[in-house]
Amino acid sequence: MQLLDPHIFALNILQPILDAHGFQIVSQNMGNFLHGTLLTLEITALSVLFGMFLGLLAALLKMSRYKVLSIPGVIYIDFFRGTPLFVQILLFYFGILPLVFDASSFQAAVIVCSLNSGAYIAEIVRAGIQAVEKGQMEAARSLGMNNRQAMWHVILPQAYKVVIPPMVNEFIAMLKDTSLVAVIGAEELTHSGRILVSVTYEAAWIWGTVALIYLLLTRVLSMLGDYLERRLATE
């Protein structure tokens, strides 16, 4: 009962926390966490954005009736869904990108995460397109639209509703997966944590803070997803 007294609570519970070495380290380095968080958001947002273009393209390629188009689509999607993102990051940063240009760790992170995200989004888009009733395509074609016009004006505007909820999931998954690019030194949230721990040895406090920030970000995203889903349902 005594704990409920605000004075005693502050003195016995709050004060020791505030006095702890770890807490002071965390609060003194808030700037580092913030910097890392912003970079995590930046890598995620760019990757999902580029991933949407790649995904739409790959989905259309895979669904093409021409083998020269569908086979590259299938290979791309299979490779990036069938190998670990961690391996993809190492392969591109150390193996493939140096052959093309001198990529910074940030650039490499965005490139690999976009390619990875694009493969997952391709399957989301494909499912969305195939969920649109067959008669819609037939009606558009019977009016004289070509395949591209029918896709753009009739099919895709209907597919997007089906696509949004899994797209939010993809966003959340990507946000967490960007932690893997810490391995190539992209200065995102996990990387900030690693640096701080190596200097201060306050592992519990620092990794706890990092986890809390990820949790906060994913909660906000999934709330946004719920909101969108409700709005689409009422439309």
Add this chain to the structure above:
Amino acid sequence: MITVKDLYKSFGKLQVLNGINCHISPREVVCVIGPSGSGKSTFLRCVNQLEKPDSGTVTIDGVELTSPRTDINKVRQQVGMVFQHFNLFPHRTTLENITMAPVVIKKTNKAGAQLVARELLRKVGLSDKDDVYPAQLSGGQKQRVAIARALAMQPKVMLFDEPTSALDPEMVGEVLEVMKDLAKEGMTMMVVTHEMGFAREVGQRVLFMDEGLIVEENTPEQIFENPTNPRTQSFLSKVL
């Protein structure tokens, strides 16, 4: 206007069309009747190549659709189609459903297309429904919008694939009325239908199909009063 020669079509092992031959003149209204599974819809869908026939030719207005050199999208602009399940675009309003094809395909300006669309809506008796979405319309209203949408491309031929089969009985009349007006205006029409009354009243010629063949064709009076083929006789005795 439309000439069909030796049309064959199969889905896997199922032979659906077994050599269809027919000719339809300009301004003619031809009704296609027959038991389900007889290939009526497939035949109609082959006419605008929504279904690719295995062999045979379809020629509309001198253009052979089945030739690989033909721009099928160009031809389809002149061949309107109305579906059993309407297939209106649910994400667009009634007016937008009608203006979409002229704006997208013919690059008609929006205002002009809307003028035409409003006139078409008036024609099908739905002037006040220009701003609503398909979900807010009854089945009969949907089908009338679908007819207006097809007419917006100013087709020379209209194909109807069981246009009243998905409707509640009390809405069949309003759709048939619109089709009747269209026939009076001289539109060339091919109508796959189970509405024997419509076939008799509006059709100038009736084709009876069974097992992928046109078994009998004649004027409605002859077909309905004096069918000569035993299969026609047995079919009509069941439905009339």
